[in-house]
Amino acid sequence: xxxxxxxxxxxxxxxxxxxxxxxxxxxxxxxxxxxxxxxxxxxxxxxxxxxxxxxxxxxxxxxxxxxxxxxxxxxxxxxxxxxxxxxxxxxxxxxxxxxxxxxxxxxxxxxxxxxxxxxxxxxxxxxxxxxxxxxxxxxxxxxxxxxxxxxxxxxxxxxxxxxxxx
Numbered sequence: 001x002x003x004x005x006x007x008x009x010x011x012x013x014x015x016x017x018x019x020x021x022x023x024x025x026x027x028x029x030x031x032x033x034x035x036x037x038x039x040x041x042x043x044x045x046x047x048x049x050x051x052x053x054x055x056x057x058x059x060x061x062x063x064x065x066x067x068x069x070x071x072x073x074x075x076x077x078x079x080x081x082x083x084x085x086x087x088x089x090x091x092x093x094x095x096x097x098x099x100x101x102x103x104x105x106x107x108x109x110x111x112x113x114x115x116x117x118x119x120x121x122x123x124x125x126x127x128x129x130x131x132x133x134x135x136x137x138x139x140x141x142x143x144x145x146x147x148x149x150x151x152x153x154x155x156x157x158x159x160x161x162x163x164x165x166x
Contacts, residue, residue, distance in 0.1 A: 014040060020054050028054070061104065070144030071105045072135050072164065074152040075112040081150070082107070109144050111135035113164075121157035132164055 016035065021027040029052060036042045044050070060066035071081070082103045113132045116125035139147055154161040 020056055022056060025054055025056060028052070066104075067145035068109060068143050069105045070136075070139030070142070070147040071110045072132065072139070072147060072149050073110065073112055074116060075114050077152055078110045078112045079107070081105075105148075108142060109139060111138055115151055115160045117151065117153040117157045117160060119153050119156060121153070123157065123159065127160040127163055129163070 014036075016032070016039075018028055018031055018035065021031075032052060033044050033050075036044075036047075057066075073080075113135050114125060114128035115132075116123075118124050136147060149161050149164045151160050151164070
């Protein structure tokens with residue numbers, strides 16, 4: 001955990017680093033406040049601003065140790081997020097060397113449902129709620145601990161995503 005504090009009566013910003021407490025990140029914040037008191041004779045009430053940062057989430061992603069994430073998306077677009085923009089080091093190289101992908105939801109944790117919204121926001125295909133329940137059940141049964149709903153063009157009309165999350 002990185003800590004940073006600035007006292008009301010002091011123009012200096014002080015920085016320090018403490019080990020992250022993975023089991024309870026709040027413990028590191030309490031430890032930081034105690035350290036500020038012991039090292040700088042500052043109480044929490046003396047602070048104008050206190051900020052902290054941690055790498056717990058970043059490390060979980062990089063180490064792939066987070067909870068299993070399921071994704072429900074528009075039928076026909078199950079693999080789009082993983083494929084991405086098909087970026088390569090050399091765009092026109094005929095010999096393509098595969099680059100390992102770091103995607104948060106393996107294919108077995110991605111389900112499709114019938115629904116479609118146009119870029120204009122017009123609903124082209126109504127959300128199939130039975131399809132949605134079935135997809136969610138499959139993800140839960142396969143071990144997903146959380147489920148993200150990412151339908152095509154939901155920014156233009158979020159009705160289907162809102163219904164799916166409700």
